[in-house]
Structures are given as structure tokens and as C-alpha cells.
Amino acid sequence: MKLTGAQIIWEALLREGVDVVFGMPGGAILPAYDALAQYPQIHHVLVRHEQGAAHMADGYARVADKVGVCIATSGPAATNLVTGLATAMMDSVPVVAITGQVPTSLLGNDAFQETDVTGVTQPVTKHNYLVTDVNDLAQVMREAFYIAREGRPGPVLVDICKDVQIASTDFVYPDEVSLPGYNPWHGLDMDAVEEAAALINKARRPLIIAGHGVMMGRAVNELRELVEKAEIPVTNTLLGLGSIPETHPLALGMCGMHGEAHTNLAIQECDVLIAVGMRFDDRVTGKLDEFAPKAKIIHLELDPAEVGKNVKPDVALIGDCKESLQALLSKVEPARHLEWIQQINEWRSEGEERDILRAELDELIPPYVMRQLWHSTKGECIVATDVGQHQMWEAQYFIHERPRQLLTSGGLGTMGYALPAAIGAQMAAPDSLVWAVVGDGGFQMTIQEMATVMQENLPIKIAIINNGFLGMVRQWQQLFYEKRYTGTPMLNPDFVKLADAYGMAARTVKRKDEVADALAEANAYDGPFLIDFQVEEEVNVYPMVAPGAAVGDLIRRPQIVQGPSGVKPAW
Amino acid sequence: MSADASPTSHKHTLVAWLEDKPGVLNRVVGLFRRRNFNIESLTVGHSETPGISRLTFVVDGDDHMVEQAVKQLYKLVNVTRVENITNKRAIKRELALIRVKVDAQTRAEVMQIVDIYRAQIVDVSMDSVVIQAVGAEERVDSLIELLDNYPILEMVRTGAVAMTRGHAGRNGNGSAKRKVSL
Numbered sequence: 001m002k003l004t005g006a007q008i009i010w011e012a013l014l015r016e017g018v019d020v021v022f023g024m025p026g027g028a029i030l031p032a033y034d035a036l037a038q039y040p041q042i043h044h045v046l047v048r049h050e051q052g053a054a055h056m057a058d059g060y061a062r063v064a065d066k067v068g069v070c071i072a073t074s075g076p077a078a079t080n081l082v083t084g085l086a087t088a089m090m091d092s093v094p095v096v097a098i099t100g101q102v103p104t105s106l107l108g109n110d111a112f113q114e115t116d117v118t119g120v121t122q123p124v125t126k127h128n129y130l131v132t133d134v135n136d137l138a139q140v141m142r143e144a145f146y147i148a149r150e151g152r153p154g155p156v157l158v159d160i161c162k163d164v165q166i167a168s169t170d171f172v173y174p175d176e177v178s179l180p181g182y183n184p185w186h187g188l189d190m191d192a193v194e195e196a197a198a199l200i201n202k203a204r205r206p207l208i209i210a211g212h213g214v215m216m217g218r219a220v221n222e223l224r225e226l227v228e229k230a231e232i233p234v235t236n237t238l239l240g241l242g243s244i245p246e247t248h249p250l251a252l253g254m255c256g257m258h259g260e261a262h263t264n265l266a267i268q269e270c271d272v273l274i275a276v277g278m279r280f281d282d283r284v285t286g287k288l289d290e291f292a293p294k295a296k297i298i299h300l301e302l303d304p305a306e307v308g309k310n311v312k313p314d315v316a317l318i319g320d321c322k323e324s325l326q327a328l329l330s331k332v333e334p335a336r337h338l339e340w341i342q343q344i345n346e347w348r349s350e351g352e353e354r355d356i357l358r359a360e361l362d363e364l365i366p367p368y369v370m371r372q373l374w375h376s377t378k379g380e381c382i383v384a385t386d387v388g389q390h391q392m393w394e395a396q397y398f399i400h401e402r403p404r405q406l407l408t409s410g411g412l413g414t415m416g417y418a419l420p421a422a423i424g425a426q427m428a429a430p431d432s433l434v435w436a437v438v439g440d441g442g443f444q445m446t447i448q449e450m451a452t453v454m455q456e457n458l459p460i461k462i463a464i465i466n467n468g469f470l471g472m473v474r475q476w477q478q479l480f481y482e483k484r485y486t487g488t489p490m491l492n493p494d495f496v497k498l499a500d501a502y503g504m505a506a507r508t509v510k511r512k513d514e515v516a517d518a519l520a521e522a523n524a525y526d527g528p529f530l531i532d533f534q535v536e537e538e539v540n541v542y543p544m545v546a547p548g549a550a551v552g553d554l555i556r557r558p559q560i561v562q563g564p565s566g567v568k569p570a571w
Numbered sequence: 572m573s574a575d576a577s578p579t580s581h582k583h584t585l586v587a588w589l590e591d592k593p594g595v596l597n598r599v600v601g602l603f604r605r606r607n608f609n610i611e612s613l614t615v616g617h618s619e620t621p622g623i624s625r626l627t628f629v630v631d632g633d634d635h636m637v638e639q640a641v642k643q644l645y646k647l648v649n650v651t652r653v654e655n656i657t658n659k660r661a662i663k664r665e666l667a668l669i670r671v672k673v674d675a676q677t678r679a680e681v682m683q684i685v686d687i688y689r690a691q692i693v694d695v696s697m698d699s700v701v702i703q704a705v706g707a708e709e710r711v712d713s714l715i716e717l718l719d720n721y722p723i724l725e726m727v728r729t730g731a732v733a734m735t736r737g738h739a740g741r742n743g744n745g746s747a748k749r750k751v752s753l
Contacts, residue, residue: 122598123605127648130593147648181590181651305642308635 003171005134005164006035009098012141013042015173018069020427021098022047022056026073027113029100031165045427045456048448050077052420054084054155055446057095059384059424062407067094067148068424074100075113078159079120083414085155086124090411091239092216094153096144097125103163104132117159126154134167139174146177151184152303153216186304186319188327196274196298196315197331203272205340206232207295209255209284212239212410213277213302213321215403220244222325223276230335233344235263237278238395239410245401252344256284257545258392261554262347264545267292268552269343276300277321280310281411290550300324351543351557357397359560363536364512366390366465370397373435373463376519381433382407382425386418386442388472390465392541394437416445419462423449426458433461433523440466440492450502453528461522462530464495467537475540479555495532506530582611583637583657584733587626588618590649598647599626608632608640612665612730623651627732656735663733667711668693669702670725671718681721688714699724 003011009032013021020043025033036044047053050072057068072081078099088095102111118130127147129140137160144156200206214223220243227234227250234244235255244251255263264286267273273295278284285291288310299313300321307316317324352358356367370393373383379399384407385391391408400406407425409417422436443464453460465471474488499506509518509531522529542557589595596615603610611629618625630640637655644653673681678700685692685702688710694701702718704711708731715723 118594119597122594122601179648182648303646305639305646309639 001171002168004031004035004166004168005131005137005160006031006166007038008134008137008169008171009141009160009165010035010039010042011171012138012145012173013069014039016141016145017066019043020045020060021069021071022053022060022424023071023098024048024050024053024073024077026077026100028074028102028162029071029077029098029160029165030073031162032071032098032100032160035165043427045423045452047420048451049446050080051083051416052423052446052449052452054081054095054097055087055414055417055420056424056427057097058084058088058091058093058417059407059421060428061088061093061095061153061424062421063382063404063425064428065404066428067096067145069096069098071098072100073113074102074117075115077113078117079115081157082121082124083412083416084420085121085157087409087412087414087417088155089124089126091409092153092212093155094148095155096148097121097155097157099157099159100165101130101159101161104161105163107132107161117157121157124155125157128157129159131158131160131164134164134169137164137169138171139177142174143177143179146179147182151182184302186302188317188319188323190327192315192317193324193327193331196317197328199272199296199298199315200230200232200274200328201333201335204337205270206230206272206274206337207266207270208232208234208274208276209237209267209278210234210240210243210276211237211278213300214240214243215277217277217302217321219277219322219325220403222322222329224248226325226329226332229329230332231337231341232274233266233341235259235266237281237284237410238408240278241395241400242403242405243277246399247401250341252348254395256281256551257286257547258396258541258543259545259551260348260396261351261543261556262344264543264551264554265347266344268294268550270295272296272298274298274300275311275313276325277302279303279306282310285310286545286549286551286553290552354557354559356542356557356560361560362512364510364515364533365539366393366467366533366535367397368512369463369465369515369533369535370394370437372515372519373437374398376516376523377433377435381405381435382422382429384408384418384422384425384434384436386436386438387413387415388439388442388470389467389475389539389541390437390439390471392472393465396541415439415442418442419446419449419453419460422460422462423452423456423458426460427456434459436460436462438462438464439471440464440468440490440495441470443495444492447498450499450504454503458528459526460528461525462528464530464532466492466495466532466534467539468492469537472541474538478538478540479544480546495530499530504528504530506532508532508534510534580631580633580636583630583632583655584661584663584731585628585630585637585641586654586656586733587628587644587650588652589615589624589626590651591622591624592649595624595649596626598649599644602643602647603640606639606643608636612728614730614732616732627730629731656733660736661733662736663707663731664705665708665711665729665731667702667704667715667726667728669704669715669718669723670699671702671721672699672724673721674698677721681718684714684717690714
């Protein structure tokens with residue numbers, strides 16, 4: 001069958017099970033867009049900025065558990081993808097990006113809209129390709145999906161010269177890939193399994209840190225079995241939230257820089273630490289030399305390069321964490337750790353006493369909004385968060401129960417992620433309720449995708465936690481730069497009017513007693529809905545481990561001292 | 572538990588086999604740069620297998636850094652194999668071309684030094700000679716130190732290439748084709 005390069009792109013996507021792509025056309029990708037008309041099975045979501053396309057593919061991939069696809073033209077369009085690719089790279093999300101490139105005859109010529117896209121994206125992709133011969137295209141597409149998906153997932157970019165899209169060749173989609181340099185699967189070391197099981201069986205104060213890898217490795221059930229069989233409390237990294245229901249009695253919630261005190265104290269006091277599918281990011285470990293000082297560390301991880309990169313484990317189980325957990329389960333004895341759990345629960349209740357939600361406050365504070373969001377949806381929704389204070393409050397006060405429920409840029413910390421990621425999530429799960437939780441800062445970085453929401457008629461709900469500041473930066477300025485608020489106060493547009501201009505229903509919430517009603521209205525509304533929560537300006541996220549401090553050495557949540565009536569409390 | 576304390580750094584010799592694809596050297600060098608690995612020298616050329624290039628590089632760092640370099644290199648799709656031969660019995664050689672200033676009086680001295688080091692004079696002019704030296708890095712270092720007294724006008728060194736002694740090496744194209752069903 002003779003096909004053009006443009007047709008081969010779409011034929012390949014069909015064979016990879018793709019039914020939606022996010023993108024924007026332009027000169028060098030026009031032949032591909034022209035051929036798209038012949039493929040009604042593939043829905044194209046027109047974005048307003050290519051960064052949005054990359055985040056949408058990322059959000060789609062995280063929810064659908066499939067490879068997300070974005071498509072853009074050459075030059076500025078391709079460079080606009082970079083932030084989204086870097087985000088996917090840091091969080092190991094399978095994305096394939098397709099970009100048009102100037103014709104091969106003009107390569108290296110500084111042609112109009114030419115950028116060295118494979119050069120630019122090399123550090124932020126798992127792999128990339130420049131296709132200069134139509135006869136290579138099918139093989140490259142096959143490999144791109146294979147590499148994006150297999151092993152530790154990640155983004156792969158395929159840059160396709162315009163003349164390659166126009167040229168024709170016999171189309172055969174290869175059955176197999178031949179990648180002698182890529183073998184991401186490792187056989188399990190049974191001696192290490194024995195060693196790890198022995199450590200766990202001897203442990204008196206064991207602790208699990210479960211990360212994103214648990215969900216990507218589809219090992220949620222195995223994790224829960226291990227937790228229950230050996231009665232091991234489990235804390236999560238930010239991206240690991242949802243790998244165990246937070247309502248589980250042994251689930252402790254998120255650890256690290258803004259983890260509750262009991263999670264970080266448990267890390268510092270445990271005698272065996274089992275890290276599953278996580279990479280000891282500095283936001284989790286704090287000061288490395290003082291991290292988990294009393295613990296033997298067991299690291300279950302697929303990517304060998306992550307083992308020993310930051311924390312040197314005593315035992316490493318390199319491989320698929322589902323297999324590793326299954327192997328461990330057969331060797332781990334049932335156990336009870338009453339005293340240890342009692343100790344953690346004591347720490348936990350100390351923390352709960354300081355919970356800001358226990359203070360009788362009239363002011364509208366973000367933790368209250370987050371908890372109400374959980375109540376109003378009964379936890380039955382997908383939440384995409386942006387980056388900053390609201391992201392941490394969501395992690396603390398929304399109660400995550402299942403995998404692929406929380407989408408957030410954990411590694412790169414990309415502001416502007418939430419709205420496009422929510423669009424991708426809604427495309428992947430059309431019947432689910434999807435909330436984008438954003439700050440007033442990050443929202444304005446990809447705010448133009450409201451038009452995409454409207455054009456696609458997606459019933460996405462948007463909650464703006466609007467405090468008139470780049471809030472997390474302001475918090476750092478308050479705590480570490482003597483309250484010099486340089487560059488953090490924001491003069492914002494009227495978000496409700498803006499929503500109106502886009503044709504989106506919206507309302508403002510300024511008082512605590514309006515929150516439940518507004519959330520109920522949004523949840524019930526048949527279509528997209530935006531709520532501008534105008535919250536107290538200078539509320540901080542606590543607890544906090546100062547950058548560079550040991551995780552046990554944390555700034556506790558202050559006791560709220562109510563001033564005389566009319567005077568605001570000190571947060 | 573904590574991260575590795577940094578012991579004294581020293582030189583490590585590593586060999587990597589690369590698929591001969593466009594941009595592959597850029598990927599390797601880019602990796603070294605962004606991971607902050609300190610490269611002393613790097614040479615690349617054909618191996619015995621068509622389509623596979625062989626890279627020898629010397630890095631200066633502690634064991635933890637070198638372990639990371641090896642693991643990160645393995646993650647590059649076009650790298651088929653990496654071997655750290657620092658502690659193995661190996662032949663390590665580099666080639667140097669050295670142009671030394673000479674006159675009627677010093678020419679004989681220089682030729683004598685060249686003889687002692689089993690180097691060769693490959694070009695002669697009225698006021699200079701070009702010396703070709705092949706040998707272990709330390710040996711070339713020591714020759715250069717002596718020749719610099721005349722002094723050296725121009726020099727180029729290739730950096731080390733290396734091969735383990737004894738058993739026949741497995742080539743870098745060893746891992747099996749992976750079959751994937753659609």
C-alpha cells in the first residue's frame with residue numbers, strides 16, 4: 001500500500017490506539033493536518049498555545065494510562081512544547097510529540113520557522129528523532145511509542161521534515177522494534193528479595209514511602225497487600241498520592257517539605273524504610289545526610305540510575321515494582337507493629353490539634369476550600385493542580401483514594417499545568433467530574449486554554465485560589481527574606497468577567513459560608529464552571545521543612561491566636 | 572542512611588559502544604554536560620562491528636559519579652553497552668603529534684630523546700621537527716615534559732583509547748532484539 005508520509009503518521013497513531021491528539025497546525029506540519037481529514041477516528045483538539053498541547057497530552061496519559069499525543073509545527077511551535085515535555089520527563093509520563101520541520105533541502109539553513117528541535121529537546125525527552133526519509137517514518141513511529149511506554153515512561157519527540165510528509169512509500173507498520181541499546185526490563189535478584197524480606201521481618205518500626213512508580217507499575221493491590229500483611233504504615237510522595245487510599249488506617253498522607261509532621265517524624269524514627277517507585281527527590285528527603293538516620297533502606301525501583309543517585313540503599317530491588325512486591329509478599333511474614341503505630345498516631349493527633357480547620361475562623365482560607373471540594377464531590381473527581389501553595393493545600397486537605405485521581409507537576413513544578421492537564425484528563429475520562437485547582441498566578445500562564453474548554457464543550461470546573469500573590473514565593477519571602485515582597489503582589493483581571501467573555505459560567509466567592517453552595521452549583525452545572533475564591537492573602541502552608549533542613553526539623557503549624565474582634569489572626 | 576560521602580576523586584577509563592546514528596555523539600556529550608560529569612578526554616571511532624562506534628573516555632570523579640555516568644549512559648537509547656575498565660587489566664594508548672623547535676645544536680639531543688621513548692620523527696624542517704608518540708598516557712606526559720625544554724611549538728593529543736587484555740571482548744551489539752506484539 002503506497003501512502004504519503006502524512007498518512008503514515010495517522011496510520012501509525014491508529015495502530016498505537018490513539019483516538020485523540022492535541023495540537024495546532026502551521027506551515028511545516030500542514031501536509032499532516034491535510035491528511036487528518038481522512039482519519040475521522042482521530043479527534044483533534046485545537047489548543048491556543050502549544051505548551052497547552054503538551055500538558056494536555058500529559059494529563060490525558062496520566063488518566064488514560066495510555067500514551068498521550070501532541071502535534072505542532074516547526075520553530076516557535078516546537079519550542080513552545082518544551083516546557084510540557086520537560087514536565088512529562090520529570091514525572092515519567094508517556095507522551096509522543098510530533099513536530100513538522102522545514103524541508104530536508106533547507107535543514108541547517110536558518111529557514112523560516114526553523115529550529116534545531118531535536119537539539120533543543122534532547123535534554124527534556126527520553127529520546128527523539130529527526131525523520132529525513134519517508135522510508136524511515138513507520139519504523140520511527142513504532143519505536144517512538146515503544147520507548148515512550150516501555151520501561152520508565154517518558155516523552156519522545158518525532159520531528160518530521162515537510163517533504164517527508166509529502167513523499168510516498170510502501171507502508172508496512174513493523175511488528176517488532178529492534179533497539180539493541182534499549183532494554184529497560186531487569187530480572188529480579190532473588191537474593192536481594194530474601195535480604196529485603198529478612199530486614200522487613202526483623203523490623204520493629206517499618207515504614208513505606210510509596211511514589212508514582214506504584215501506580216505506573218500498576219502495583220496498587222500488591223502495595224496494599226504488603227501494607228496489610230506486615231502492618232506497615234505508608235506515606236506518599238506528592239505524585240504517589242492515590243497509590244493507597246488516604247482513608248486507610250495505615251495511610252499517613254504526603255511526606256516531605258509540606259508533609260504533616262507525623263510522616264516526617266516517622267521517616268526519621270523508622271528502622272526499615274521501604275521506598276517503592278520513588279526517586280528520593282530533594283523535596284522528599286530534605287537534608288540528605290540526616291535523612292532516615294536510623295533506617296536500613298530498601299529501594300524498589302525500575303530505573304537503575306535512580307538507585308543510589310541520592311540515597312544509597314542497603315538493599316536494591318531493581319525491576320518492575322509489581323513483580324518485586326509480589327516476590328516480597330511471598331517472603332514477608334505477617335506482623336503487627338502496635339507500639340510503632342501508636343507512636344505515629346500520637347504524632348498525628350498532635351498535628352491534628354494544630355490543624356487550621358479546627359480554629360474557629362470567619363476568614364475564607366484555602367485549606368477550608370480544599371476540604372469542602374472533597375466533601376462536595378465525595379472525593380469522586382479527578383483533580384489537576386497547578387504549582388504553589390494551592391497545590392500543597394490540595395495535597396494536604398483533599399483526601400485521595402485512588403490512582404490517577406491527582407494530576408500535578410511534581411518534579412518540574414510547572415505553573416500553568418493544571419488547566420491544560422484537566423482538559424487532557426476530561427478527554428480521557430469524559431464521564432468523570434474534573435476539577436482544575438489553580439492559583440491566580442499559574443492560571444494566567446495558560447489561561448488561554450479556556451477557549452479550548454469552550455470549543456470542545458468540556459464540563460471542566462475551575463477553582464481559582466486567588467490571594468493576589470504568587471503565594472508560595474511570597475511565603476518564602478516572608479519566612480526567609482524578611483517579608484520583602486519583591487515581584488509577588490499581583491493585580492489580577494476580574495476572572496468572572498473574563499470567564500463571561502469566554503462564555504463560561506462563573507461566580508465569585510468571598511465568604512466561608514458561600515463555599516459549599518458555590519461548589520454544589522459548579523458540580524451540578526451542565527458545562528464548564530469557574531469559581532474565583534478570593535481567599536485571605538497571607539496564609540502560609542504548614543508544616544514546612546525549610547530548604548536544606550532535615551525533614552524532622554520542621555516548622556510546625558502555628559497555633560492560631562485569635563485577636564480581639566475585628567483584628568485578623570496571625571497565620 | 573545518607574548519600575555517599577565523596578571520597579577522593581580519581582581518573583576512570585570507560586568504554587561505551589554506540590549505534591552509529593546521527594547526533595549520537597551529541598547525546599553522549601550533552602549527557603555529560605547536563606549531569607555535570609567532568610570529562611578529561613574522549614575519543615570515538617569505528618569498532619569491529621559495522622554500525623557500532625566505540626567511545627573511550629576518561630572521567631575525573633569519585634566512584635559515585637562514575638557509577639552515575641555509567642547508569643545514565645545506559646539510558647541513552649543509542650548506547651548499547653558501557654564498561655568501566657579502570658580496575659581491569661587493559662591496554663591504554665594515546666597518540667600525540669608534537670612540533671618541537673630545534674636548531675643545529677639541539678636537533679641531535681631531541682632525536683636521542685625520541686629514540687629513548689621509541690617515538691618517531693615524522694617531519695623535519697630547518698627550525699623544527701614533528702614527533703609522533705604512541706603510548707600510555709603517563710609515558711606521553713613524560714616525553715612532553717622533556718621536549719618542552721626546547722620548547723614545544725605545537726601539540727595535539729588524541730586522548731586515550733583502551734582495550735582489556737586477555738579474554739576476547741563481547742561486542743557492544745549483544746543484547747537481543749525485543750519482540751513486541753501489536
